[in-house]
Amino acid sequence: MAPQPQIERFRELLSLCAQLNGDAPTLEDLRRPPWPTERRALPEVRDLKVDGPGGPISVRLYRPEPPSRGPLPVLVYLHGGGWVVGGIEHVDEVCRELAVGAGCAVVSVGYRLAPEHPFPAAVEDAWAVLSDLTSDPERYGADPGAVAVAGESAGGNLAAVTALRARDEGVPLVHQLLVYPVTDAAMDTPSWSEYASGFGLDGAMMAAFLGMYRGDADADDPRLSPLRARDLAGAAPATVITAGCDILRDEGEAYARRLAEAGVPVELRRFDDAVHSFFLLPEIFDAGRDARAMAVRALRAAFDSTAVVENAPR
Secondary structure, three states: OOOOHHHHHHHHHHHHHHHHHOOOOOHHHHOOOOOOOOOOOOOEEEEEEEEEOOEEEEEEEEEOOOHHHOOEEEEEEEOOOOOOOOOOHHHHHHHHHHHHHHOOEEEEEEOOOOOOOOOOHHHHHHHHHHHHHHHOHHHHOEEEEEEEEEEEOHHHHHHHHHHHHHHHHOOOOOEEEEEOOOOOOOOOOHHHHHOOOOOOOOHHHHHHHHHHHHOOOOOOOOOOOHHHOOOOOOOOOEEEEEEEEOOOHHHHHHHHHHHHHOOOOEEEEEEEEEEOOHHHOOOOOHHHHHHHHHHHHHHHHHHHHHHHHHOOOO
16 A cells, blocks of 8 residues: 555655755754654753663653642653663653643653663563552652653553553552554564654664663563463453554554453554654644643543543542
8 A cells, every 4th residue: 555645744754854954963963852743832841850770760740730639640751762872851741741631640750771670670660650659659750659751662561561560569550552553572573574664653763672671681581572472351441553654563563463362452443554653743744743642541531441430439
């Protein structure tokens, strides 16, 4: 199927950026904060530190209502970037929008990056933040009975892994939102072959990033490849969003199927006319707006279900 006009326009922009930038960008180039964009003002945006196994972890708290309004449901958000690039600033806009749309606090996690901090550093930092949130919800103005996790790409991997650990540790989560997640270290699906070049997420670069993050870890480790976990039963209900023209499409959809087979409520939607990162680019892709609306509906429904339970007669 021929690429749709919005995909073609995106590819033109990629080509123009490559011409302007010349040589291949360095890690330092890729880690620079994104160009300033218009960002929604919120009553509270606050930078915090969480004690982690490798030192203090930077987090940013977003609240769509003043602290005086009381505790809110909370979403722990884990950014993408192949575990090597990206950060809190790169997802600042989408975290603000999710906070307003879902009516929840959002805690964005600045986890340690590879290659300086290979696996399982990012996994450990994600868990440290979730643990801090659930043990001290007052610090975040959060309702500990209405906690969800979310992430895109490598952040989707971390969200899925964190949801499995939460199940194992007895930490209740109401939802996991996985946006084109990395779920396997194999890199051998048809979508990896079909969309390895020219669709935003370059296969060779992603393979290099995965190598930096993985190090000498076993590819079968479910903290690296959650698709290879022996049992997914009991994990939090999930929404899985994939892009039709993305190397990660097949493994994300395979994970959704495995969740469903394990009895986990899951909604999977593929946005055919989209590429990797479309969730962060609603100004380019109509599908980005649609995917965000789907994410907001799923989160609101998950948070509303906890309110119904809490208010039920005893």
